[in-house]
Amino acid sequence: MTIISGKQNYELNSIGEIKEFFKNNLIPTYYVSLTKVNLLNIDKWVKKFKYITLDDELYSKKLKAHKLDLNHNLFANIILSDPILIEEIKSSIIKPSFVFLKYNASTEALLKKHDFQLLNPPYNLYEQIDSKIDILETIEKLGIPSVPYHIAEINDHSDIDNIKKKFGNRLVIQSPLGSSGEGTYFIRSEQDIIKYKDEIFNNGPMRIMKEISCKPYGIDACATRCGTILGPVLTDLVGDRNLTDYEGGSCGNEIFKDVIDEENKYKILEYTKKIGNYLYNQKNFRGSFTVDYLLDRMTNKVFFGEINPRISSAGFLTNEVTGIAGIPMFLFHLLEYFDVNFKISVDEFNLNIQHISNKNYFSQLILTHTDDQVGSTKNVKSGIWKLSDDNSIVFMRSGECINDIKDESEAFIYTSSSSSNIIKGDSVGRIAFKNRIMDDQYQLIDRAVSWVNLFKRRLSK
Numbered sequence: 001m002t003i004i005s006g007k008q009n010y011e012l013n014s015i016g017e018i019k020e021f022f023k024n025n026l027i028p029t030y031y032v033s034l035t036k037v038n039l040l041n042i043d044k045w046v047k048k049f050k051y052i053t054l055d056d057e058l059y060s061k062k063l064k065a066h067k068l069d070l071n072h073n074l075f076a077n078i079i080l081s082d083p084i085l086i087e088e089i090k091s092s093i094i095k096p097s098f099v100f101l102k103y104n105a106s107t108e109a110l111l112k113k114h115d116f117q118l119l120n121p122p123y124n125l126y127e128q129i130d131s132k133i134d135i136l137e138t139i140e141k142l143g144i145p146s147v148p149y150h151i152a153e154i155n156d157h158s159d160i161d162n163i164k165k166k167f168g169n170r171l172v173i174q175s176p177l178g179s180s181g182e183g184t185y186f187i188r189s190e191q192d193i194i195k196y197k198d199e200i201f202n203n204g205p206m207r208i209m210k211e212i213s214c215k216p217y218g219i220d221a222c223a224t225r226c227g228t229i230l231g232p233v234l235t236d237l238v239g240d241r242n243l244t245d246y247e248g249g250s251c252g253n254e255i256f257k258d259v260i261d262e263e264n265k266y267k268i269l270e271y272t273k274k275i276g277n278y279l280y281n282q283k284n285f286r287g288s289f290t291v292d293y294l295l296d297r298m299t300n301k302v303f304f305g306e307i308n309p310r311i312s313s314a315g316f317l318t319n320e321v322t323g324i325a326g327i328p329m330f331l332f333h334l335l336e337y338f339d340v341n342f343k344i345s346v347d348e349f350n351l352n353i354q355h356i357s358n359k360n361y362f363s364q365l366i367l368t369h370t371d372d373q374v375g376s377t378k379n380v381k382s383g384i385w386k387l388s389d390d391n392s393i394v395f396m397r398s399g400e401c402i403n404d405i406k407d408e409s410e411a412f413i414y415t416s417s418s419s420s421n422i423i424k425g426d427s428v429g430r431i432a433f434k435n436r437i438m439d440d441q442y443q444l445i446d447r448a449v450s451w452v453n454l455f456k457r458r459l460s461k
Contacts, residue, residue, distance in 0.1 A: 232317075
């Protein structure tokens with residue numbers, strides 16, 4: 001096996017040269033996740049880029065026995081423990097590389113065993129940054145405001161009563177780790193305390209915050225040697241019960257010109273740049289991360305929410321927009337881990353991204369199967385669909401991205417499972433649009449609700 005690693009002896013000095021580099025890439029690069037949708041179409045930009053996901057019937061059948069207790073960590077480790085697949089991957093003359101949506105220390109050990117390269121931060125660093133508690137010290141050091149919070153272990157009702165004296169009767173409690181709303185608990189009544197007592201009592205330190213009336217926002221970014229690449233600021237649809245089982249779960253995004261007032265958009269961009277530059281220069285963190293922010297409706301003040309040191313579900317939209325600007329943001333992540341010298345004007349590229357996001361409408365709905373009844377995606381194939389006048393959705397033609405949409409009556413649907421049996425909690429897919437999906441109160445508009453209901457109806461056929 002030939003190893004291509006270490007700093008290369010040349011430098012890429014433009015977006016055009018970076019595009020050409022990846023067009024001729026020789027390093028077998030595998031993205032391992034339950035679904036490919038977060039990095040959809042990256043294989044069109046990067047030669048030798050391949051997906052190992054449950055979207056592929058081969059892997060879906062191979063792992064059918066594990067499906068009921070499958071999670072991202074387990075999936076990564078099952079893949080790296082499959083002798084037939086490992087033998088196939090090792091047949092390459094060039095050392096393969098792997099990027100994961102989620103992974104753990106066991107994943108690292110398996111990579112080391114097989115002499116494969118990890119294209120993610122070391123897991124101990126990943127875990128430190130992913131912690132909703134540990135990262136707060138960094139955020140305070142950078143002068144970025146957070147919603148008032150208290151870190152404490154909660155042992156019983158009396159602890160919550162004492163915290164309510166400081167923050168009021170409506171609390172948000174977060175465990176250190178968790179994504180897509182998992183590990184976030186809204187406490188507004190005695191019933192909520194009873195409901196979540198096993199999760200919040202005697203489980204170590206928790207981040208306890210005052211619940212504020214807020215609008216959630218997010219931004220994807222990439223920490224690089226040239227500075228922090230900043231994606232468009234996105235709205236974040238949270239907790240819609242037709243789309244997710246988690247009250248704090250992210251289930252959709254929008255990009256448009258007036259996504260937020262200019263002053264607060266500037267703050268989000270500057271805060272994120274501060275975070276990215278600090279992580280790169282002080283923590284030796286490289287590559288993709290996401291920051292969530294909260295806009296207080298009462299004061300119009302932006303607060304830090306959390307950092308996710310990984311590719312986000314919004315990456316589907318972010319890579320689309322940054323691809324129009326020149327190249328998808330994820331390619332900068334790969335450059336860092338391939339250790340390729342490159343030099344571009346990050347400020348210029350970031351301005352171009354903001355310019356494009358100001359001129360276009362992009363949005364997505366992220367669907368999880370929320371019904372107890374077993375479903376199937378066999379009646380919803382990926383491609384361009386149309387919402388007809390008779391309130392039905394009709395498959396129009398094949399398509400691979402949002403830009404294949406022709407008008408506002410159409411949407412790009414991606415179904416993220418080849419399984420004929422979808423159970424509650426499974427990722428189902430995305431519906432992407434070239435228009436808005438929410439009103440100014442952050443509620444789904446009627447057209448978006450129709451798309452969701454008609455999509456879900458097909459799952460049960």
